[in-house]
Amino acid sequence: xxxxxxxVRIIRSLGKVSLLAASISLGLSGMANAETFRxxxxxxxxxxxxxQTTYEQAFEEAAxxxxxxxxxxxxxxxxxxxxxxxxxxxxxxxxxVIIIWPTxxxxxxxxxxxxxxxxxxxxxxxxxxxxxGQSLIASFSGPNNIQQGAYAAEMMCDQLDGKGEIVQITxxxxxxxxxxxxxxxxxxxxxxxxxxxxxxxQPGDWNREKAQRTMEGFLTRYDNIDGxxxxxxxMGVGALNAAKAADxxxxxxxxxxxxxxxxxxAMARGEYHGSxxxxxxxxxxxxxxxAIAVAQGKEVEKVSYFDTPKITQENMAEFEKPVF
Amino acid sequence: MKALLxxxxxxxxxxxxxxxxxxxxxGISVALVLCVVIFSLATENFLSAxxxxxxxxxxxxxxxxxxxxxxxxxxxxxxxxxxxxxxFATVLVVDLHDKVGPGMAIPLMFVFTLLIGSINxxxxxxxxxxxLIVTLGMLSAIQGITLVYTGGKNVDISDQENTWFxxxxxxxxxxxxxxxxxxxxxxxxxxxxxxxxxxxxxxxAVGGNETAALFSGLRRKRLVFxxxxxxxxxxxxxxxILGSRVMGxxxxxxxxxxxxxxxxxxxxxxxxxxxxxxxxxxxxxxxxLAMIQNGLLLLGYPYYTQWLVTWVxxxxxxxxxxxxxxxxxxxxx
Numbered sequence: 001x002x003x004x005x006x007x008v009r010i011i012r013s014l015g016k017v018s019l020l021a022a023s024i025s026l027g028l029s030g031m032a033n034a035e036t037f038r039x040x041x042x043x044x045x046x047x048x049x050x051x052q053t054t055y056e057q058a059f060e061e062a063a064x065x066x067x068x069x070x071x072x073x074x075x076x077x078x079x080x081x082x083x084x085x086x087x088x089x090x091x092x093x094x095x096x097v098i099i100i101w102p103t104x105x106x107x108x109x110x111x112x113x114x115x116x117x118x119x120x121x122x123x124x125x126x127x128x129x130x131x132x133g134q135s136l137i138a139s140f141s142g143p144n145n146i147q148q149g150a151y152a153a154e155m156m157c158d159q160l161d162g163k164g165e166i167v168q169i170t171x172x173x174x175x176x177x178x179x180x181x182x183x184x185x186x187x188x189x190x191x192x193x194x195x196x197x198x199x200x201x202q203p204g205d206w207n208r209e210k211a212q213r214t215m216e217g218f219l220t221r222y223d224n225i226d227g228x229x230x231x232x233x234x235m236g237v238g239a240l241n242a243a244k245a246a247d248x249x250x251x252x253x254x255x256x257x258x259x260x261x262x263x264x265x266a267m268a269r270g271e272y273h274g275s276x277x278x279x280x281x282x283x284x285x286x287x288x289x290x291a292i293a294v295a296q297g298k299e300v301e302k303v304s305y306f307d308t309p310k311i312t313q314e315n316m317a318e319f320e321k322p323v324f
Numbered sequence: 325m326k327a328l329l330x331x332x333x334x335x336x337x338x339x340x341x342x343x344x345x346x347x348x349x350x351g352i353s354v355a356l357v358l359c360v361v362i363f364s365l366a367t368e369n370f371l372s373a374x375x376x377x378x379x380x381x382x383x384x385x386x387x388x389x390x391x392x393x394x395x396x397x398x399x400x401x402x403x404x405x406x407x408x409x410x411x412f413a414t415v416l417v418v419d420l421h422d423k424v425g426p427g428m429a430i431p432l433m434f435v436f437t438l439l440i441g442s443i444n445x446x447x448x449x450x451x452x453x454x455x456l457i458v459t460l461g462m463l464s465a466i467q468g469i470t471l472v473y474t475g476g477k478n479v480d481i482s483d484q485e486n487t488w489f490x491x492x493x494x495x496x497x498x499x500x501x502x503x504x505x506x507x508x509x510x511x512x513x514x515x516x517x518x519x520x521x522x523x524x525x526x527x528x529a530v531g532g533n534e535t536a537a538l539f540s541g542l543r544r545k546r547l548v549f550x551x552x553x554x555x556x557x558x559x560x561x562x563x564x565i566l567g568s569r570v571m572g573x574x575x576x577x578x579x580x581x582x583x584x585x586x587x588x589x590x591x592x593x594x595x596x597x598x599x600x601x602x603x604x605x606x607x608x609x610x611x612x613l614a615m616i617q618n619g620l621l622l623l624g625y626p627y628y629t630q631w632l633v634t635w636v637x638x639x640x641x642x643x644x645x646x647x648x649x650x651x652x653x654x655x656x657x
Contacts, residue, residue: 046476047472047475047476049476049574050478052476053476053477173627200624202621202627203627207577208574209385212569212570213382214621216378220369220374220618220622221369221621221622221624260478261480323477324477324478
């Protein structure tokens with residue numbers, strides 16, 4: 001019992017110290033706003049990939065830096081049931097705003113409805129909820145995957161000088177990100193480059209080895225391939241590996257998305273030609289800023305995309321190497 | 325070679341067998357030939373030495389694991405942990421490559437992978453826990469360990485061009501890709517171990533009738549334990565191929581591989597109840613699955629046809645297997 005009391009006291013005093021630190025930083029930054037917002041976030045599955053891991057770190061850093069935010073950071077571990085109960089917990093804790101990174105865009109809708117009913121506005125981050133939930137949420141913050149697909153089509157077009165035959169390696173079938181990137185690419189390509197034809201599309205499941213196998217099949221089937229569009233760099237590098245093994249890499253243009261460290265390095269070696277720079281830190285900061293604005297009662301856009309620029313061999317010096 | 329040929333005729337060698345029994349026994353080889361013929365006729369590029377080697381290479385990761393898992397299944401158990409064990413081993417060998425060099429990374433990876441295999445073997449062999457539950461739990465546990473180890477980050481080998489680690493996944497000997505060689509050589513050695521050694525025969529006995537095996541003085545615990553060591557060993561070999569081929573690893577790279585492995589083993593006619601099976605047939609089973617993937621891709625079919633066709637082939641194979649044992653195609657019960 002005594003031990004418990006002691007630990008409670010320690011936690012309390014720690015809390016005071018951090019409050020003190022927060023007020024000092026507030027004073028230093030000259031912000032007169034002394035109001036503190038409690039913002040809760042339930043993430044999809046931290047630790048399963050480096051993107052989500054970096055996102056969480058950036059979110060916590062940004063929340064600490066903001067000074068007026070007390071963040072409650074939770075992770076659903078990819079489990080939709082756990083996410084729903086986490087939303088309930090956050091409502092109980094009376095946070096000002098809940099940020100959700102949906103584990104399942106459909107199944108979280110009732111939980112969102114519950115939060116909104118309880119008077120807690122919801123911001124969705126990274127990947128959107130199903131149609132039914134979109135009228136409920138305060139805002140969606142994330143990357144514009146259709147735009148990313150369109151960017152990839154434009155880069156492909158530039159690199160091929162408007163003519164050629166290409167193949168496409170898509171993400172996991174059924175994933176919104178995979179579907180949107182494919183749609184953006186396939187819609188934009190004929191607009192900018194009517195003479196570039198897509199020979200074939202097959203999924204690489206976001207898996208480098210699977211993409212490598214898919215590309216080996218393409219290389220056997222087609223004697224001429226001028227370009228490959230892969231829905232992320234992980235798969236793009238898999239395709240590059242396959243082409244290098246078949247001694248056909250120099251004749252092929254490689255365009256990816258979500259620039260990974262391996263893609264960045266291959267680009268620096270001149271083997272890889274274009275990608276879309278999507279920073280998880282930017283993703284996290286954008287979501288937090290929107291949530292703060294919502295908590296302050298400001299008007300926010302229903303959809304807020306963060307910037308995901310094109311990255312090529314020419315402009316890559318402007319970007320830091322991705323941490324994942 | 326004799327051992328290999330014999331393996332096509334498990335059980336008694338009867339002089340006269342019905343066509344049905346023939347299919348039951350050689351159905352898998354017939355299916356392999358059928359696959360080759362159909363895809364060769366339907367596509368231009370299927371029937372070439374290059375493409376054949378590509379298929380064997382693509383099958384090598386799943387196939388190498390399946391060889392070890394066949395021992396587990398013949399012994400009457402299952403191993404569902406091999407997929408995440410593959411992720412773990414690949415992440416480990418790739419990550420250690422840059423930290424301690426490939427010469428140390430490879431033995432370390434083998435040690436830790438075998439350690440996990442021995443935990444499986446201990447729980448199932450010595451404590452007699454249900455293998456489905458133990459390895460299903462192990463699947464999540466290893467995934468967790470892998471995530472903690474990497475902190476969720478992908479691991480990559482920084483100098484991919486100049487490391488001798490490339491040997492296992494990217495190089496060729498006499499024009500044959502090394503992954504294919506590892507797969508085939510392991511298959512031949514372990515087929516001989518299974519059929520021609522006392523150890524192999526005891527595993528059949530343990531899987532076929534545990535009680536009888538116990539009464540005849542077999543050390544069941546140790547035998548079951550060793551099958552899990554074997555499946556961990558072949559998984560480690562597969563990790564060597566995968567890590568070298570990709571020169572990097574995602575945390576979940578082996579996700580779902582346990583089912584592909586099991587599909588190959590089942591297609592090869594190894595009974596899930598234990599007591600019968602063959603490495604050569606597992607190898608053929610895995611090759612057929614890889615060929616279906618490759619062939620349908622060459623035909624330009626969408627990916628979901630691969631799933632459908634794979635499923636149909638497995639059902640037909642299992643049905644033929646059972647029908648041959650019952651002696652008729654349609655059963656009245």
